Amino acid sequence: MLPRVTQLPLPVILDGDPGLDDAVAWLLALGSPEDLRVLGVTTVHGNVSLDRTTRNAGVTLALAGAAADGVGVYVGADRPLVRPALTAAAVHGDSGLPADGLPDPARAPEAEHAVDFIIRTVRAMPGEVTLIPTGPLTNVALALRLAPDIAPLIREVVWMGGSTAQGNRTPAAEFNALADPHAAHVVFGSGVPLRMVGLNVTMQAVAGPDRIAALRALGTRAGEACAELLTFYADVYRRRYGLDGGALHDPLAVAAAIRPDLLHxxxxxxSVETTEGLNVGRTVCDLYGVTGQAPTAQVAVGVRDAEFFDLLLARVGRLP
Structure with a gap:
């Protein structure tokens, strides 16, 4: 495996299924040019259908204005490797971005498939590229299966998904893991350097009324969009989980790439359970090393939540 390049800004590919919190996460990334150089965004099935996640990717880039200049959208997998597709429209709304006055995408998606883009980019920049998937891992798994040579060339994968404990789509499984458990199994077994930012930490990072008000007080289009999206999200989370707001799942994964020290x-x-039944999609985390098996990931087990939100607010505040 090549040494991991740590010179800033880190070249990254944002892979996801926007989706409310994906959009906020990508705005955080695009507002952090000293830390991350966004090479492109790749879309996947998940929160809503692929055509909608792809349009939402373009909308998010348009919200970022000049910060997204030159960043292309690459369309990826429209379904899981094996299981039927899931969506989370009940959480993210039918469109995936339930806010008024959002801009239209400024450019059409690229002709190159997302998986081909990932493979080509990693090969061209060995040891440099970090992948930040915030949805099902289908695109990443397909890239690793089609081009096994890229596994030692990837600097790191920082994934929002899984949990050391509870699920959210089922009692056992977090949505991104459940939406394609076979893909997650491929990635966790690939030997690629991997960080997992799961529900056990992301449910500690909640955008309640004060945080939504702080985003709105930025007085920018991006801040207002984040506030409106997170207001919709908060209503869902109050009803479903009794929380004061929506959890900032995907933004925390981007923050983990920018400032790994914000998490423990x-x-x-x-291991990822792929057998159908009550536990399908569960990420089985050996917290105490009882199996004696070698680690396959660095798993987030704590977060400095206030510092994380300060980072999010400051970086989104740079956008128009």
Whole structure:
């Protein structure tokens, strides 16, 4: 495996299924040019259908204005590797971005498939590229299966998904893991350097009324969009989980790439359950090393939540 390049800004590919919190996460990334150089965004099935996640990717880039200049959208997998597709429209709305006055995409998606873009980019920049998937891992798994040579060339994968404990789509499984458990199994077994930012930490990072008000007080289009999206999200989370607002799942994964020190990490072996039944999609995390198996991921087990939100607010505040 090549040494991991740590010179800033880190070249990154944002892979996801926007989706409310994906959009906020990508705005955080685009507002952080000193830390991250966004090479492109790749879309996948998940929160809503692929045609909608792709349009939403374009909308998010348009919200970022000049910060997204030159960043292309690459369309990826429209379904999981094996299981039927899931959506989370009940959480993210039918469109995936339930806010008024959002801009139209400024450019059409690229002709190159997302998986081909990932493979080509990683090969061209060995040891440099970090992948930040915030949805099902289908695109990443397909890239690793089609081009196994890229596994040692990827600097790191920082994934929002899974949990050391509870699920959210089922009692056992977090949505991104459940939406394509076979893809997650491929990625966790690939040997690629991997960080997992799961529900056990993201449910501690909640955008309640004060945080939504702070985003709105930025007085920018991006800040207002984040506030409106997170207001919709908060209503869902109050009804479903009794929380004061929506959890900032995907933004925390982007923050983990920018500032890994904002989270506490533990190396552990993680297996993904692919057998149909009550536990399908569960990320089985060996917290105490009882299996004796080598770690397959650095798993987030704690977060400095106030510092994380300060970072999010400051970076989104740079956007128009």
């Amino acid at each position: 990490w533990q190396a552990m072996h993680v």
